[in-house]
Amino acid sequence: MSDAAPVDTIAAIATAAGAAGVGVVRISGPAVPAIARKLLGRAPLPRHAHFLAWRDRAGELIDRGLLLHFPAPASYTGEHVLELQGHGSPVLLDALLQRVCELGARLARPGEFTERAFLNGKLDLAQAEAVADLIAARSQVAARAALQSMEGVFSRRVQHLLDALIALRVHIEAAIDFPEEEIDFLADPAIAQQMHALCDEHARLLQEAERGVRLSDGLRVAIIGRPNAGKSSLLNALAGRDRAIVTPIAGTTRDVLRESVQLDGVTLELADTAGLRDTDDEVEREGVRRAQQELAQADVALLVTEQAHRLEDQTLLSSLPPEVNRLVVINKIDRDGRPPVDPTKDDTTLWLSARNGEGLDALRMRLRELAAAGAGEGAFSARRRHVLALRRVGEHLDQAAAVLAATRAGELAAEELRQAQHALGEITGAYTSDDLLGAIFGSFCIGK
Ligand code: GDP
Structure with missing residues (x-):
């Protein structure tokens, strides 16, 4: 990978846009x-805070602030x-960034610092993605x-499975190389055991x-039910309490309404779907399809649902x-009342x-409870991409196990294992395409 290492020097404002107490310009590359030296007038000490004035090309004062140098390779x-x-003024930071570019840097693309960290082996791909997820985290649990x-934590688990x-x-493969012994060798219960353990660990x-x-x-909570059951009212009631921190998600269809609600440190993604029922109406059919x-x-x-339709609706x-997970909400108890003792006595039915x-x-x-389930010590974040790769790994492992049994x-089993290994390697970035890297790092913010 070092062959492809970039050799130019990149710079960006690393702090959020807008006025703030402090702002940071970050620079990475060989020209650092x-x-x-040009900014400070002498070589900086490694990892030492130098207080200095930075000036533009004409010698005019831009700002005063701190300079920190992290020599390679002990840097992000x-x-x-x-x-x-420096001071967190967008105007001053822009001027400083311009000065730095005059001195030999170019503007960084989104995520380019982290991409370099990945290319230089500082982080694997799953860790790099976690950096972006940490910055974007909307709840304590997610962070x-x-x-x-x-x-x-996740990468080590992947590596362990890979090993x-x-x-x-x-x-x-050793057995394949000795065909006369292959049958006996593959019949060795130790192989079946190893295969079994691998499938368990993967699961x-x-x-x-x-x-x-x-x-x-x-x-992700999909709210379903017949029209007029009170789905939209429930969505509003759930969202309403935290109205100030509810973010409606743009780009929703007219049939599925989405709300993101923060609830005591967890995030709920609520989707209010069109009424689910068989219908001849073209538009409504589309709504039902989307609900599904x-x-x-x-x-x-x-x-x-409502008390009167409860049994019928549960077939949905x-x-x-x-x-x-399933939850049944029997709505409109203000109108219909509720039984003094719930005959179902299960914790998936709620009257409200x-x-x-x-x-x-x-x-x-x-x-x-459902959102935070399993959020204990050691719980790690993951992306849908990782889950899809792991599912492919599972398919190849199942195939390998079936072939062996x-x-x-041996040849077929080894080939399935090779493909499983490849899919697993996509998670940590052992095997990647430029397209994938572009998609991952392109979604980062600038300066990270
Ligand atoms: P949706 O079609 O399932 O989204 O249902 P809506 O939320 O639009 O509600 C349908 C009708 O039921 C509206 O007239 C609401 O005011 C009414 N409704 C919703 N929730 C309740 C409730 O808890 N009690 C009563 N009495 N009416 C409700």
């Missing part, structure tokens, strides 16, 4: 020592890095999980990665895949009134 990017901390991934996979592959990691996506992106699509991606299906939940808010706290608590065909 020369730029630092692995290159020579310079940080200039904590992203921090774990940035620290390498086990390679060990088995080597084992099997655990996939489950934790799925949880990692939920911790990072928030719990929404359900297919949801962590929780929240059915809103019957076709859901088992991993989707979206109109007057009665019973809403119990629903909030239940949703919060049925035919003991």
Whole structure:
């Protein structure tokens, strides 16, 4: 990878746009020592805060601030890095950035510092993605999980699985090289055991990665039910309390309304879908199709119904895949009342009134529990990309196990393991395409 290492020097304002107490310009690349010397008038000490005045080309004072030099390779990017901390005025920081560019740097693209850190082996790809997820985290739970991934918790798990996979592959390939012994060798129970252990470890990691996506992106709740059950009212009631920090998500269709709600340190992504029922109407059919699509991606299906339609409506939940959590909300208790003792006695049925808010706290608590489930120590963040790669790994592992059990065909099993290894390597960036890197780092903010 070092062949492709960039040799120019990049610079960007690393702090958020707008006025602030302090602003930082960050520079990385081979020209950093020369730029630092020109700014300071002498060579800077490594990792030492120098207080100085920086001036424009004509010698006019731009600002006074701190200069910090992190010599390669002990820096964020692995290159020579310079940080200039001045007053957080966009005008002054722009002038400073311009000065730095005159001295030999160019403007950095979004995520280019982190991309260099990745290319220089400072971080793997999953860790680099966690940097962006940490910056973008909207809840404490999401931030904590992203921090774990940035620290390498997820990557180490992937690496451990990869090591086990390679060990088995080597084992099997060794057998292929001695065809007269292959059958006996592959029949060795130790191979089957190794294969079994690998599949188990993979299943655990996939489950934790799925949880990692939920911790990072928030719990996706699809609100379903017949028209007029009170779905929109419930969405508003859930969102209303935190109105100030609710962010409506742009680009929604007219059939699916989305709200993002922060609830005690967790994020809920609520989607209010069109009424789910068989219909002849073209537009409504499209709405129903989208509702079903929404359900297919949801962590929780929240059915809103009324006492009178309850049993009939519950059939809407019957076709859901088992991993989707179900909650049944029996709405309008202000009008219809509620039984003194709930005959169902299960914690997935909640009685409430979206109109007057009665019973809403119990629903909030239940949703919060689901959103934070498994968010304990060591829980790491993950992206959908990782989960998809892990699912492909699973398919190849299953194939390898099946081939070994049925035919003991070493070549076929080894090929499946090779493909599993490749899919796993995509997570940490051992195998990547420029397109993938472009997509990942292009979504970063400038200066990171
Ligand atoms: P949706 O079609 O499922 O989104 O239902 P809406 O939220 O638009 O509500 C349909 C009707 O039911 C509206 O007239 C609401 O005012 C009413 N409604 C919603 N929730 C309640 C409730 O808790 N109690 C009562 N009495 N009416 C409600």
